[in-house]
Amino acid sequence: MVEPLLSVRSLSAGYGDASVLDEVSFELEEGGALALLGRNGMGKSTLLATLMGHTLRRGGTIALRGRPVERLAPHLRPAAGFGWVPQERDIFPSLTVEENLTVAARRGPWTLARVHELFPRLRERRSNLGSQLSGGEQQMLAIGRALMLNPALVLLDEPLEGLAPVIVEELSAAIRRMVEREGLAIILVEQHAHIALGLTRDAIVLERGRIVHRAPSATLAQDHATLERYVGMRVAAKAA
């Protein structure tokens, strides 16, 4: 049997007394691309934050390439292979674009040149400060910085949120290239289900911290009843 890239078993977690994730189990193969869908507040960001060690884990296991990581301190998880692009982007405003990219870089196939190739705007803006970037450029920088860690898996938390349609297209094309051409594994949280399903191979749907549906992305994209039920009418209408 081929070992999965990521194996999550019966993962339960929350914040303080509040329990959010309830017995979540799933696997992701090497080079896999997984969409994580569900309405607001259903636990999608919490699942990514839990993989990064930023919540209170109540039970369950997380293994990356067979290595148990659920007890690793959050600051050690990037070195273990997790690249995280949080919803807030968290770029350093007083560092230049190039400094943001290189400050925590790790050796591997993703270099400054390759990140510039994926996002030519970051090359053009390399001497600008993080604070001088548009929202779309900040998002490109956040993804580029995660790639410079040379991760085994990239966790993308609503990377297209609040961006203009032309930037959404540019970023979607870059994510598609990361997955299809570079073979990078991703977990993509996205409110725009039709876009997320177009960029991934498999999907899971969270409802109040539990997985309530799993399917190949192409199948779920056609399953309007399930999308309406768990993701919302607006998205299902767009997917139709």
Ligand SMILES: Nc1ncnc2c1ncn2[C@@H]1O[C@H](COP(=O)(O)OP(=O)(O)OP(=O)(O)O)[C@@H](O)[C@H]1O
């Ligand atoms: N730092 C926190 N402290 C306490 N509760 C939190 C915290 N972050 C999230 N929650 C709660 O956890 C639950 C799940 O939130 P989460 O952000 O994971 O949902 P989500 O599916 O990612 O939704 P969204 O699209 O709104 O980000 C919500 O009830 C939320 O209020």
